[in-house]
Amino acid sequence: MLIIKKVIIYLFKSMSKLFSICPVCDAQVVLAEGVEESEIISCSDCRCRLVVEKIEKNTAALTKAPEVEEDWGE
Amino acid sequence: MPTIGLFHSTVRAEEKLIIRAAREKKAGIKLIDIRNEVFNPLHYRPDFDIALERSVSTVKGGYATEFLEALGAVVINPSGVARICEDKFLTSLALQKTGVPTLKFAMAFSLEQAMAAVADLGGFPVVVKPPLGSWGRMLAKVNDRDSLEAIIEHKDVLGSPQQKAYYLQEYIQKPGRDIRSFVVGGETICAIYRTSSHWITNTALGGKATNCPVTKELSQLSLQAAKAVRGGILAIDIIETSEGLKVNEINHTMEFKNSEEPTGVSISGAIVDYCLQKINSND
Numbered sequence: 001m002l003i004i005k006k007v008i009i010y011l012f013k014s015m016s017k018l019f020s021i022c023p024v025c026d027a028q029v030v031l032a033e034g035v036e037e038s039e040i041i042s043c044s045d046c047r048c049r050l051v052v053e054k055i056e057k058n059t060a061a062l063t064k065a066p067e068v069e070e071d072w073g074e
Numbered sequence: 075m076p077t078i079g080l081f082h083s084t085v086r087a088e089e090k091l092i093i094r095a096a097r098e099k100k101a102g103i104k105l106i107d108i109r110n111e112v113f114n115p116l117h118y119r120p121d122f123d124i125a126l127e128r129s130v131s132t133v134k135g136g137y138a139t140e141f142l143e144a145l146g147a148v149v150i151n152p153s154g155v156a157r158i159c160e161d162k163f164l165t166s167l168a169l170q171k172t173g174v175p176t177l178k179f180a181m182a183f184s185l186e187q188a189m190a191a192v193a194d195l196g197g198f199p200v201v202v203k204p205p206l207g208s209w210g211r212m213l214a215k216v217n218d219r220d221s222l223e224a225i226i227e228h229k230d231v232l233g234s235p236q237q238k239a240y241y242l243q244e245y246i247q248k249p250g251r252d253i254r255s256f257v258v259g260g261e262t263i264c265a266i267y268r269t270s271s272h273w274i275t276n277t278a279l280g281g282k283a284t285n286c287p288v289t290k291e292l293s294q295l296s297l298q299a300a301k302a303v304r305g306g307i308l309a310i311d312i313i314e315t316s317e318g319l320k321v322n323e324i325n326h327t328m329e330f331k332n333s334e335e336p337t338g339v340s341i342s343g344a345i346v347d348y349c350l351q352k353i354n355s356n357d
Contacts, residue, residue, distance in 0.1 A: 034090070034094075036085045036090060036093065036105070037085070037105070037107070038082060038083065038084055038085040038105075038107050039084070039085040039086075039090070040084055040085075051084070065084075068211075069131060070206075070234065070236075071131050071132040071133045071206060071207075072130050072131055072132075072208065072209070073130070073132060073208020073209050073211075073325075073327075074208050074209070074325045074326075074327050074328050074329045
C-alpha cells in the first residue's frame with residue numbers, strides 16, 4: 001500500500017513538473033518549481049543560458065539567452 | 075486590491091523575491107516585460123496603481139519610466155532619481171553638491187585632460203570607470219601613465235560614445251571590503267559588507283556578503299546620500315577610508331538576492347510595502 005502511495009506521489013510530482021527541450025543541445029530540461037516567464041536558467045547538459053519565453057500547462061518554450069549588454073546592471 | 079505593475083526585462087532572483095513578497099502581502103502584481111510592450115501614448119492604458127521599474131537594461135528602463143510618467147503614472151524609482159543614479163558622474167556631482175562625503179572624481183575627454191585630472195586627484199593609482207555601467211564591469215585600476223594611455227586608446231578605438239567620456243576617481247585602499255546599505259523610503263533598513271581579496275568587491279564578481287550593523291553614522295550617511303539623489307528605493311555603496319565613511323556609488327534598481335539571508339531583513343517585503351504606501355498616499 002505504501003509503495004502504491006509513493007508511486008502515485010512520484011507520478012503526480014512528475015506530471016506537475018515543467019519540461020522543455022534545450023534549443024542548443026536538444027537535451028530535456030526540467031524547470032524548477034516557481035519558474036517565471038523571462039527568467040534565465042541554465043541547461044544542465046550544455047550549461048547554455050536560456051530564457052523561459054512562455055509557460056503553458058506543463059511545458060515551457062526556451063530560447064538562447066542574449067549576451068550581457070553594455071547597459072545591463074542595477 | 076492595489077496592483078503593482080512590475081516592469082521587467084530578464085527576471086532575476088530579485089524580481090522573483092518581489093513577486094513572492096507581493097503575493098504574501100495579498101497585493102496584486104502584474105508582470106510586464108518591457109520588451110513586449112509598445113509605448114505609444116495614444117493607445118497605452120496603464121492597468122496598475124503604481125509602476126515598479128526593475129529592468130536589467132538601463133536604457134529600456136529609463137524610457138519606460140519616462141513614458142509612464144508622461145501618462146501620469148507613479149513610477150518607483152522616478153526618472154529623476156534613475157537619471158542621476160545610472161550615471162556615476164551625475165551621482166558624484168549630486169553627492170558633492172549636497173556635501174555628502176564622497177571620493178574625489180573628475181571627467182575628461184582626452185589623454186592630456188585625463189593626465190591633468192590624475193594630478194588633481196593626487197596622482198596614480200586612479201580608477202577609470204565607464205559613466206554608465208554596472209556589476210563592476212570595465213573598471214580599471216590605473217597605476218601609471220603607460221596604462222592610462224593604453225586604456226584610453228582602447229576606449230577611443232573600440233568604445234561606444236559613452237565609453238569616450240572618462241570618469242576618473244581617486245583610488246582608495248579598502249580593508250578588503252566595502253559596505254552596501256539599503257535605503258527604502260527614508261529608512262536605512264539593513265546593510266552588508268562585501269568582502270573580496272580583489273579590489274573590486276561587487277557580489278556580481280564573487281564578493282561575499284555578510285551582515286553589517288547599521289550604526290547611526292552609517293544610517294545617517296545613507297539617508298544623506300539617498301536625499302542627494304531624491305530618495306526612493308536605493309542601494310548605497312560606501313567605502314571605509316582613513317577619513318571616515320564615504321559614498322562611492324548609488325544603485326536605483328538594486329540587486330539584493332545575497333543580502334536578505336545575512337541581514338535577516340526582507341528587502342523585497344520592504345520594497346512592496348513602500349509601493350503600497352505610495353499607492354495609499356496618492357489616493
